[in-house]
Amino acid sequence: MTGDYKFNTLSLHAGFTPDERHGSAAVPIHQTTSYVFKDTEHAAALYNLEVGGHLYSRISNPTVAVLEQRVAALDCGIGAVATSSGMAALFVTVLALCSAGDHIVSSSQMYGANINLFQHTLSRYGIETTFVAPNDPNAFAAAIQPNTKMVFGEVIGNPGLDIMDITVIGKIANDAGVPLVIDATFNTPYLLKPIQNGANIVIHSLTKWMGGHGIALGGIVVDGGNFDWGQNNRFPTLTESHFGFQGVNLYEEFGPAAFITRVRTEGMYNVGPCLSPTNAFHLIQGIETLGLRMERHMSNTKKMLDFLLHHEGISWVKHPTLPDHPDYEVAKRLMPKGAGSVIACGVKGGREAGQAFIENVKVASHLANVGDAKTLVIHPGSTTQSHLSPAAMKSAGLTDDMLRISVGLEDFEDLQADFEQALRSAAKI
Amino acid sequence: MKINLNGEIVFASTGGRNFELKGEPIWFIHGSGQSHLSFMLQGRFFANRGWSVIAADMPSHGLSSGVPLDTIEAMSDWHIALMDSLGVEKVQIVGHSQGGLIGLDLAHRYTDRVSRLSLVATALSIPVNDNLIDMAKNKEPAAIKAMIDWGHGSEGHSHDHTMPGQNHLNYGVQMMAANKSGALHADLKACVNYDNGQSAAAMITCPTQLIIGQQDKMTPLKFGLKAAEALKTVNVTIVENAGHMLPSEHPEEVNRALRPFFTKS
Numbered sequence: 001m002t003g004d005y006k007f008n009t010l011s012l013h014a015g016f017t018p019d020e021r022h023g024s025a026a027v028p029i030h031q032t033t034s035y036v037f038k039d040t041e042h043a044a045a046l047y048n049l050e051v052g053g054h055l056y057s058r059i060s061n062p063t064v065a066v067l068e069q070r071v072a073a074l075d076c077g078i079g080a081v082a083t084s085s086g087m088a089a090l091f092v093t094v095l096a097l098c099s100a101g102d103h104i105v106s107s108s109q110m111y112g113a114n115i116n117l118f119q120h121t122l123s124r125y126g127i128e129t130t131f132v133a134p135n136d137p138n139a140f141a142a143a144i145q146p147n148t149k150m151v152f153g154e155v156i157g158n159p160g161l162d163i164m165d166i167t168v169i170g171k172i173a174n175d176a177g178v179p180l181v182i183d184a185t186f187n188t189p190y191l192l193k194p195i196q197n198g199a200n201i202v203i204h205s206l207t208k209w210m211g212g213h214g215i216a217l218g219g220i221v222v223d224g225g226n227f228d229w230g231q232n233n234r235f236p237t238l239t240e241s242h243f244g245f246q247g248v249n250l251y252e253e254f255g256p257a258a259f260i261t262r263v264r265t266e267g268m269y270n271v272g273p274c275l276s277p278t279n280a281f282h283l284i285q286g287i288e289t290l291g292l293r294m295e296r297h298m299s300n301t302k303k304m305l306d307f308l309l310h311h312e313g314i315s316w317v318k319h320p321t322l323p324d325h326p327d328y329e330v331a332k333r334l335m336p337k338g339a340g341s342v343i344a345c346g347v348k349g350g351r352e353a354g355q356a357f358i359e360n361v362k363v364a365s366h367l368a369n370v371g372d373a374k375t376l377v378i379h380p381g382s383t384t385q386s387h388l389s390p391a392a393m394k395s396a397g398l399t400d401d402m403l404r405i406s407v408g409l410e411d412f413e414d415l416q417a418d419f420e421q422a423l424r425s426a427a428k429i
Numbered sequence: 430m431k432i433n434l435n436g437e438i439v440f441a442s443t444g445g446r447n448f449e450l451k452g453e454p455i456w457f458i459h460g461s462g463q464s465h466l467s468f469m470l471q472g473r474f475f476a477n478r479g480w481s482v483i484a485a486d487m488p489s490h491g492l493s494s495g496v497p498l499d500t501i502e503a504m505s506d507w508h509i510a511l512m513d514s515l516g517v518e519k520v521q522i523v524g525h526s527q528g529g530l531i532g533l534d535l536a537h538r539y540t541d542r543v544s545r546l547s548l549v550a551t552a553l554s555i556p557v558n559d560n561l562i563d564m565a566k567n568k569e570p571a572a573i574k575a576m577i578d579w580g581h582g583s584e585g586h587s588h589d590h591t592m593p594g595q596n597h598l599n600y601g602v603q604m605m606a607a608n609k610s611g612a613l614h615a616d617l618k619a620c621v622n623y624d625n626g627q628s629a630a631a632m633i634t635c636p637t638q639l640i641i642g643q644q645d646k647m648t649p650l651k652f653g654l655k656a657a658e659a660l661k662t663v664n665v666t667i668v669e670n671a672g673h674m675l676p677s678e679h680p681e682e683v684n685r686a687l688r689p690f691f692t693k694s
């Protein structure tokens with residue numbers, strides 16, 4: 001018991017103790033909404049946050065807690081709250097920190113719904129966002145205002161694959177008295193632990209690589225506990241009287257756990273995007289093999305890059321591990337084991353050729369997800385962005401010949417054969 | 430709450446309830462490099478049941494300002510000064526680890542200020558190895574990590590927690606890292622230099638109690654039992670599967686042992 005367990009051991013064991021009565025070796029699915037109190041004193045103690053335990057599954061649940069404790073261990077957090085989706089994790093994070101009149105500085109190159117939440121939803125509630133290029137640390141510094149409550153971005157941007165230097169931007173944010181919140185969906189703690197590299201709060205869409213099987217949506221907020229909320233007067237939601245628990249001051253009472261306590265007592269209690277116990281169970285099964293799967297994702301991605309770079313039907317290939325990627329050096333420093341398993345590339349022949357490729361793949365699945373154990377492909381030009389003109393696509397950082405590939409775990413020979421034949425069909429267009 | 434003591438700010442947790450002097454407060458004294466946060470689940474438990482609770486951060490710890498105190502005796506004197514400033518005459522002490530040494534010294538030198546003494550994961554002396562003291566001075570983050578690692582028993586290392594979703598080891602590291610640099614080193618030196626525990630114990634007359642972690646590597650079970658012997662106390666609770674950070678790792682067992690020991694006005 002000296003030193004913490006390593007990554008794969010934590011992925012398999014962290015956060016779970018078999019119960020004494022039955023000794024179930026697998027994490028049981030506690031499919032229940034509520035928990036029988038021992039007596040009135042016990043009930044009151046739970047409501048007062050005097051003792052640990054569960055009272056209602058919107059707030060916490062034993063199966064969900066194992067998932068939370070496991071991801072907190074993997075990501076070096078002091079605690080975590082799991083949510084019904086990755087988007088819900090981002091929303092409850094914003095809710096805990098920001099009020100009307102507040103401001104966020106965010107990367108401009110992110111998953112569409114992340115951008116939409118900031119640009120179109122939060123703005124209706126008086127929370128404004130300044131978007132800056134993820135690879136321009138000075139722009140982050142310049143955009144921080146006295147009412148800025150968080151700096152946000154994705155380490156590996158979806159879908160543009162820009163890399164955010166979280167060590168540098170984390171220092172910029174923290175020097176200005178603001179936390180760095182990171183969406184780590186594309187890197188997972190296997191490739192990079194943001195909390196150990198400059199971030200204060202991490203969110204994941206567990207739907208993707210963490211689960212890996214594509215059978216359950218889920219999200220999580222992990223609190224690094226490494227940001228001093230009391231250093232300035234910026235965070236009244238954490239340093240002033242809380243509406244619950246006799247007006248407790250979360251910062252004084254719970255110290256490093258102030259933020260994650262607010263997420264649970266406000267985000268879960270008042271809004272309620274809780275994760276179902278069954279989905280938590282499925283996600284735990286996935287996380288057990290995260291390390292093994294990520295190794296294979298990385299090796300297949302390398303082989304796929306090599307294949308695409310040498311294929312005459314492909315006009316360009318973008319991935320942060322390729323020396324011509326503008327953020328190549330940053331990616332290598334932050335993520336020496338690999339920079340994710342999503343590849344962007346262009347098919348010769350433009351929008352129609354891209355469409356033909358997608359319609360002819362057989363092993364790869366054509367769908368709108370990433371991070372599955374199976375290889376996934378999408379052609380934004382003929383699907384998600386089909387309504388855009390080539391010019392509008394360009395300004396969104398996309399081109400009409402672009403394919404997004406989420407490289408899976410299949411035997412690479414089969415993937416290669418599948419891509420060869422689909423590219424042959426595309427070349428006929 | 431925040432108290433001004435000789436020009437410095439002292440933060441004292443009151444268990445999440447407003448401090449109201451009723452009877453003899455339960456006075457929690459934290460261990461080396463820790464803070465009021467190590468008693469979070471004790472403070473809230475007793476404050477919500479009508480006791481007056483104080484868990485103060487010593488200088489340079491938690492949310493208190495000032496320079497760290499460097500002897501156990503100076504720490505005792507500081508606690509007496511804090512009691513005076515709050516108009517508290519007598520307290521029921523819970524001391525964890527180094528806080529236990531302070532408790533022994535207080536109960537011995539200030540007999541009229543201490544009515545009961547509960548010692549949690551402590552011993553009559555706490556010899557700290559030179560390597561750790563050196564690390565605390567020159568490589569504080571490494572010393573913190575080592576203490577958190579050694580300080581936790583099987584629950585901490587399994588990353589399981591009674592509070593859903595929380596993590597003992599990472600929380601412990603961040604709690605200690607939030608203290609001012611130098612606080613841990615001063616504490617460890619104070620522990621090493623305190624050698625009055627045996628004679629203090631022999632002279633203590635107030636009721637005493639010991640709560641000991643079976644897997645404690647920092648103040649091992651046999652030293653806890655020796656302290657019980659010196660104090661002639663039969664009120665001993667050994668918590669199974671528990672390490673040194675008993676109050677946070679096994680809050681329910683600790684609270685269950687503490688509760689019948691205290692008097693209430």
Ligand SMILES: Cc1ncc(COP(=O)(O)O)c(C=O)c1O
Nearest residue numbers: 085086087111158185205207218
């Ligand atoms: C980077 C990133 N963040 C967040 C999300 C949202 O996750 P969810 O679908 O679990 O809400 C996605 C989904 O594609 C994503 O790619």
